[in-house]
Each structure stands twice: as C-alpha cells, then as structure tokens.
Amino acid sequence: MTDTPARLLTLLSLLQTPREWSGTVLAERLGVTTRTIRRDIERLRELGYPVQASMGAEGGYRLVAGTAMPPLLLDDEEAVAIAVGLRNAAGLAVQGIEEASVRALTKLEQVLPSRLRRRVSALGSATVPMFDPGSARVNPEHLAVLAAAVANRERVRFGYEAFDGARTRRLAEPNRLVSSGRRWYLVAFDLDRDDWRIFRVDRIEEPRGIGVRSAERTLPAADAAEFVTSKLYSSAPTYQAVATIHAPAGRVRGVLGDRPADVEAVDEHTCRLRSHTDTLDWLAFRLAMLGCEFEVHSPPELAEYLRELAGRVSRAAGAPQ
Secondary structure (H helix, E strand, O other), X not given: OOOHHHHHHHHHHHHOOOOOEOHHHHHHHHOOOHHHHHHHHHHHHHOOOOEEEEOOOOOEEEEOOOOOOOOOOOOHHHHHHHHHHHHHHHHOOOOOOHHHHHHHHHHHHHHOOHHHHHHXXXXXXXXXOOOOOOOOOOOHHHHHHHHHHHHHOEEEEEEEEOOOOOEEEEEEEEXXXXXXXXXXXXXXXXXXXXXXXXXXXXXXXEEEEEEEEOOOOOOOXXXXXXXXXXXXXXXXXXXXXXXXXXXXXXXXXXXHOOOHHHEEEEEOOEEEEEEEEOOHHHHHHHHHHOOOOEEEEEOHHHHHHHHHHHHHHHHHOOOOO
C-alpha cells in the first residue's frame, strides 16, 4: 500500500481493536516492510495517538489510553455523549445493536482520558433508564472488560452468583459474548472445572484480565450461539409455548421482537407464535402487551399462570365477582 494517508488510516483502524499486533503481521496486512510500519507508528504518535510498543515474542503494538483525547474528530462532549449512549445500548441488550455497541464501547473507552471516563461514570450512576421487566441489567464496564479479554485471548478472574445464590470465584478463558436479546452470556472454558461453561453476565462480579493468554481450544459446537442455545434448552425449566394470536404476523413480530421463525402467519389477520422461554411471567407479559385476543395451546402452566394473573388484575380493578 503506497498511499501513505490511506495506509495510516488502515493501520489506525487495526490498532483500535483491543489486541496487540506484531510488526510482522501489520506489515503483511498492509503490504509493506516492518521498517515502514515503525515509521508509520511514529507518525501516529506525532498526531497524538498513544501507540504503545511491548518487547518479546508475545509483544507488539497496541493503542492505549493517553493523557489527551486523540484527534478522532470528536470533542469531549461528543465523546461523552457517545460513550453514555453505547453503555445504555449495551447494558440493556437492545436487539440488533447489542454486539456492535459493545465493540464500539470497548474501542472508545480504550482511548478515553481519565477525566472523560469519570464524567461517563458519573452520568451513568446519576441516570436510571426504564427497561423491559424481562430484561437483565448488565454492567457495561463488565461487558467491555470481557469483550477485551475475548479479543486479546486473555484469561479472566471474576466472582459469579449461581441460580441458587451460591457465590464462587472463577478463572476462565473467554471465547465469545452472546446476546439473547434479553440477556448476555459469556462462553468460556472454566479452568477450575476443566470444562466449557456459559455464564450470565448480569451475575458476573468484578471481572478482570490477569495478563495470561488463553490456550487454543475448540468449542464443542458449531459456534458460540449454538453452544448457548444447547445449554439453555438442556437446563430445566424451559417452556415451549405455542399460541394463536389474532393479529397480523408483521405486527406481532414488531411488538415482540422475536426472530421471524418464531411467528408464522396463518392468514392475514392471524398468526401462530412458538417461543422457548425459561420464565412464564416474561412470556405472559409479552402476550398481554399485544393488545389483542390470543389463545394459549401449550404449555398448561402458561394458561394457568394467565388465569391467576387475570384474577389478580380483576380484583385490583374492583371488578364484580
């Protein structure tokens, strides 16, 4: 790549990913010599980008937080606004942008100076967003730490609260972060248990990288999303709900936000919903939100829950017995 400005932009884009790049790999990516890479690194430093170099076989170049915001065409107010917005989007797992939000948040917080990080944290602690009762609140800082560990292939330690309330300390090698739309899951190899595990991120406490690289391991599934799905469906209780909804399929998909395969059109006014869930109250809440008639075919536990809910609502409203 002979165009110096274009090469510098490409180099900067590579360095903004949270990992170390060896000079040899960067030279191969850009089609230049390692000597040219060293010169380009110095040019980026002169422009204000805090590029750090480490020695040794595992060393290389990486972009780190500096004493001032590098020239990213963002002023301080814009940087803070973007960071706060990304935290909200990542922490609440907004469907469709959750993974991109975490990647962008990781890149941005990597170069934010300390004075801006404090402002972002202050805004985050002073504001309380409204969220879906079925959603699990996730700490965006935890997501950023775990995303960086995945990218850097770095081991992490963290506290974990199990479903029964038991608390343990874990040492793991992160593989991927998976968003289910309502929850975040970490897929990792648990070194203490010598096996692959999934961890709900909202139950993870104080994750931190320990500076030790993860081993090369093969995930026992086609991908991380399939692994999470198989683990969740094999854990009781999981309810497979089927309901007929008296509304067009497009409208139902828009309200529920489920995958298209979960909602099948019967005709232009009716559709069939098939959903897997581990909580009856969440599914009942989403069905009630539709604002139309529906019939539950299975499971019987959901129908019973709706009858109990209807009774409580009627009594609260003072309906005649």
